[in-house]
Each structure stands twice: as structure tokens, then as C-alpha cells.
Amino acid sequence: MSEVDDMEEHAARIALLQAPGTVMLGHDLDEDTALALLGERFPGRQFCLVRNWIWIDLDSPDDVREELSDMRLQPVMLYGDVVADSLGRFDKGDWLRSTPLIAFTQGCFFETRDTVYALLGHGERKRAALSSMVKIFRSAKERL
Template sequence: MDEQTARQALLDAPGTVMLGHTPAGETILALLDEHFPGRQFCLVRNWIWIDLDLPDDVREEMSRMQLQPVMLYGDVLIDSLGRFEGGDWLRSTPLVSFSQGCLFETRDTVHVLLGHGLRKRAELSAMVKIFRAEGD
């Protein structure tokens, strides 16, 4: 499976609606400053929360690394480091923590989930083929 096929399979898969956050810009920055001061961030819309299907040994290794078997896919609105332009899409690295109903933290970035999104399942092997990762 190539990148385009993996990406299209994810987009076409059925999902369950999840609620994100719809605050004003100043509220988002205050929320980030309160919970993750100084961290780089990315505002993401049209997002997909991806629960990963993976072998038990990989799940155990992720747990040892304090990572959860979840990735994020979505459209970038703003990236604080300028790695992505508005309108680009990204695939995150695995989840470290999720808080406030909208703050999806990976090792390097806090993603703010704006608006509603979808929750889907996907194979880890398919997700690693979607290349435009955040760079954790």
C-alpha cells in the first residue's frame, strides 16, 4: 500500500463523531499557556482521532515509552513552528496525553482539536505510510 492509498483508506473508513473545541483565538492561547506553557502547538481542524490496531508486542513497547496507541490526522490551521502552512494536512506521532477535551499532546507538539472530528480505527502499518508527520 502506498501513501496515497493509505491516506484515502483512512479518509473513507467509517468513524464516530467526537467533539473538539471552538473557542476564540485568545482562549486557545490562554488554554495552551495554562496547560503547556512554552510548548510548540498546532491548531487542527477536520481531524481524525485514530485508534491503532497493532500487535501486542508493539503495544507493550509503546506503553514502556509512555505512548498511547493513538495518532491524529487533520488539516492544519496554524503551526507555531511554521512546519506546515494553513491548509496542509498532518499525521501526528503517537499520543502522550489528552486533556481539556481538545489538547492532543505528542512528544514534541500540542495539537488543539478544533470543531468536531471523527474517531476511527486503523492499522499502525497503514498509518506509518502516511508520511507528512509532525516531526516528533
């Protein structure tokens, strides 16, 4: 990644973190309970436990929203601090940006094509431009 890319990524992350948001009430699951629920409800799926998470509703052009819908994806991404990662892609305390949402279940499981994220504790809901989120490169998929 070039120095310009690094600066754009940093600026996009700061803008997201400083943007106003609305509190989203989450679950007070402990790590062991979250791991047990993931194993029961999503056997064999890779997963991440995250805290200090942000649910990001994406602002995007209608044609992009339609394309996401055609792929059965929702215009939502997740940003958060890693607690645990089943594949070791991230260390505890790293941050991540997910790919678009497929399903949100039980009020705490954020499912993408490749990963199920267990949202621990309360988070925030914010809006951001898709173009800004694309600048935040460090997604789970890109770490593989």
C-alpha cells in the same frame, strides 16, 4: 520519496479518509482562545491548531502495544488540517499526521512528545492499522 512511496501514502490517506468513523464532540474554541489556553497550560511547548481532525485508534500487534506502553505512549495518532503551527512547519490548510499520543486533556489538547495539538471543533474517531499509518509520512516531526 519514490513514486511507489507517494502512491502508498496516497492510498493510505484515502483509505483513512473513507473509513467509517464515529463523531467525537469537540470544543468550539476560536483560535485566540485556543492560543491563550495553550500558552497558559503548556508554556514553551510547540503547538498546532487543527480542524477536521481524526482520532485514530491504532490496531497493532501486542508486542508493539507493549513497547508503546513501555515508552509511555498510547496507540493513538491524530490526523487533521492545520490552522496554525507555532514553528511554521506547516502552512494553514496543510494536513498532518501526529506521532503517538502521550495525554489527552481538557477534551481538546492532544499531546505528543514534541507537540501539543489543540483540536478545534468536532472530529471523528476511526480505527486503522499501525502499518497503514506509518505509510502516511507527513508528520510534524518529519517536517523539521
